[in-house]
Amino acid sequence: MIPAKFDYIKVSSINEAVDLVDKHGFDAKILAGGHSLIPAMKLRLNTPSILIDISGIEGMNEIKESGDEIIVGANCTHKQIMSSDLVKNQLNILAQTAATIGDVQVRNRGTIGGSLAHSDPSADYPATVLACDAKIEVTSKNGSRTIDAEDFFQGIFTTALEDDEIITAVRFPKVKDGNYQKFYQSASRFAVVGVAVVKDGNGVKVGITGVADTPYRAKAVEKAYDGSTDAATHAVDGVDVMSDHFADSEYRAHLAKVMVKKALA
Amino acid sequence: MGSYIGKSVKRREDARFLKGEGKYTDDIKLPNMTHMAFVRSPYASANVLSVDTSEAEKAEGVVAVFTAEDGCGQYGVPCGWQVNFKNGETMREPQHPLLAKDKIRHVGEPVAIVIAETQALARDAAELVAVEYEELPAVTNPKEAMKDGAPKVHDQFPDNMAFDWCIGNDRAEVEAALEKAHHVTELEFINQRLAPNAIEPRSYIADYDVNGDKWTLYTSTQNPHLIRLLMCAFVLGIPEHKVRVVSYDVGGGFGSKIYHYTEEALVTWVSREIARPVKWTADRSEAFLMDAHGRDHVVKSKMGFDKEGHIVAHLTDEYCSMGAYLSTFAPAIPTYLHGTLFQGLYKTPLIHLNVVAPFTHTVPVDAYRGAGRPEATYLIERLVSKGAKEMGMDPAEIRFKNFIEPFDGVNQPGYQTQVALQYDSGNYAPALEKALDAIGYKDFRKEQAEARKNGKLLGLGISTWIEGCGIAPSAVVGALGARAGLYEVGHVRVQPTGKVSVYTGTHSHGQGHETAFAQFVADRLGIPMDDVEIIHGDTEQVAFGMGTYGSRSLSVGGSAIVKSIEKVLEKGAKIAAHKLEASVEDLEYAGGKWTVKGTDKSISFGDVSLTAYVPHDYPQGLEPGLDFSSFYDPANFTFPFGAHLAIVEVDQDTGKVDLKRFVTCDDVGNIINPMIVDGQIHGGVVQGIGQALLEEVVFDESGQMITGSYMDYAMPRADDLPMIETHNTVTPCPHNPLGVKGAGEAGAIGSTPAVVNAVVDALWHLGVRDIQMPLTPQRVWKAMQQ
């Protein structure tokens, strides 16, 4: 469990980071909390020759209120998010989600930006990011842009991020009525199924992670929602459900319905 | 002073462990030390077409690269137990090479080793070794391995069979009894393969001393002397007196550190080749791939009952995997450590077990906590509970009905089983009664019915267990195929000042010997515990020993120490008599001094010790010194027993099992330190619960282990568990001086069937009769759907 040789640079500004990414291209990797990247490097599944540590960039680890939005810096740790009063009061579903991730060590190091960029199909945040219709702020040498949550997740470990783009923040609308429900995988404690439900006057938005190779908005559930939990039966409509030795597609589909029902209740 | 036995004295060793100051092998850094890294096969079954080491040899920091061509350990790693076919033929014993030459038989099998100045450089260079493989089909399931046309593991054994063995009564007789039985219950299941997961990965350092032509091997092993014997005599052909094996602190073993591994022999061999110290420490991935696994039985069982619920016959057929090679004790595990426990706690008159042991394309299988006995207990206890419920009987009642009557092994003889062994002493009903009382059995059934009405699925599972441990009378195990004796050595060195150094051939890797052994030594000598030091794990300090496994340390190792203490006291009495001008017969020894009976004339242990080493005024003809070593070969195995009860609640919607309570009542004979025994029970119970609910090594079609990390191999965690409620009864062992039976494996043996029985009980009314372990939410939910 010893990674291959690599260089390490800790940057203090986003400009410095995008310049280095531009300069080193494929040889470089952004390092945030390191809780997905370092394990992969130790197994030598990932062998970057240079790590650009962005954890010291000023302002990127702040949680701010801005009008109707809560802006979460990409470098905010899971621990920071679950303990922030602002998040707990205005965006409780995100605090709930963060609290289910890993263990204390993981939550103390891992970041929301790293989790979204890594895009593990069983990661927790994607469900909530989708259900909240959050917006992902990214920056590269060519400037900045905003990616809608629904466009962001594109497959297993695949996102709409360009190779040279860095996530700087995630913008969430304030959410009063949100609920995150997770069924834990017994070994990794990632989500076998994670369901985020956001309710507003008009209906529900449902984000589901762990079920398909890409986290998705359960539109069929949203459409069928009638105020009861009956719409949960539509949790996997039109979805190609994943299968592994903990949960084959039949059981996983069932679990998705159970967890959607819980989250709607 | 006073009595230490029976007190929960805090463990001496814990201060250093809790502070992170234990001395583990990987903590040792020798001057000029090199590091070894492996080139391991990514395939389970393959031909090795070529190995090109040229790039690696040129890499930074590389000292040497070796392959099978370099001739290390040409005899391979030996097996320590021979099991014969039922027709008398000897078992098939393939050579287990240190480095694979032209054939790969499991994922991770080493093809080359790279020695470099640092571990990182060794690993970098290992990636430069180019190996060309031709992948071949693999077989990982032991039953599949026995099918016609299954991929062959060893070409010379085309049927993949290591042996076909049986024990117990005549098969035809057992079958006939089953035919006639009032009710027959059946089970077919897999006792799944487990990875041992000691917290400290295996670690070895060999240090060759050119001038003395001598080696020191630092190794994380459970039995340093055995490793020295096997490695020197069988693998490397080097003289034993030239090798010192040191095993300081070891972070758990659970069996996996009993065996002599190829990596151990390789560091020793390389150290002489390069005349420098060599270190290798497994990483977690290597631990999953290379540490011998446990269990892996494919089982088919039948148990017959008469109208009243008496067991009339039991027949089991099993396929028990050996893995790719025969590990040190592998053949004994599903045979003599398994079949000999098929009597259980019951008067079953007819028993037959047949075991077919195939080779598979997997890492070898060997003893894992309980070793064969958990597998036996699991199938017996599942059958008894299932049979009872099918017959509409109470699973506790049926056990009371079938228990062997109490026998103390002194006034009543031991109990002769149908499966070779004779139980030492037993009194089974009180253990179950105590456990049932503790859990509130009578009220539970009402609670369960109530809960069901409210849609809650509650279940209670019972398991009563027995095991044979205190391994073992040498002549008996010799007759059963062991290639070693299983006695123990205990050496008591009284220092001139009356302080005592005790050397034991057993080995502590978490069990707390430094404390428990000091407790009984101090009591026997009537001196403070602080005056007693326990030393283990160094072949140069300890004369000999067989190590620690099979819950043997206190019953066998402790007894050897007691023998030496008796010799010390016998000689001490002669010195005391001389000093007190009395005869030995007139003396009594108590409270650390010899007193002339009926007088206040006495002499202390310390004064006698000093006299022994400064023998000025001394009995004529008596040797100076107070230093005795003894070998102790037990008269029989010991047979601890007990009852484990579990209460579970199953989630209707997801199938997730919530373990609500776990109650044990174990009888491990006399108890020296209740806290340590409780700790052993806790740990064992958790491992057993791990097997019941969480743990499983899974291979894919090609033989890849898909559970090779903690992302996919589920270990039990604190929040998976309730508080474990422990109780005891005490039935002393009649044949060892401390009256102890052994507690190391008990928890892992009794707990697994209790949990599974509880889940099946919770779902019985839905028609569920069995669920394959581990009882993952998916499996439980699917069982509920059928």
Ligand SMILES: Cc1cc2nc3c(=O)[nH]c(=O)nc-3n(C[C@H](O)[C@H](O)[C@H](O)COP(=O)(O)OP(=O)(O)OC[C@H]3O[C@@H](n4cnc5c(N)ncnc54)[C@H](O)[C@@H]3O)c2cc1C
């Ligand atoms: C034991 C354990 C348990 C875990 N359990 C869970 C769990 O239950 N649920 C869950 O969701 N996750 C879990 N995780 C994953 C954890 O949440 C990670 O922290 C997270 O996935 C990655 O965040 P990081 O900050 O550590 O990123 P890093 O590991 O530093 O980086 C991950 C990837 O993202 C890239 N990256 C990082 N930051 C940015 C950025 N700002 N812009 C662009 N690219 C970036 C990196 O280059 C890398 O490719 C677990 C991890 C561990 C080790």
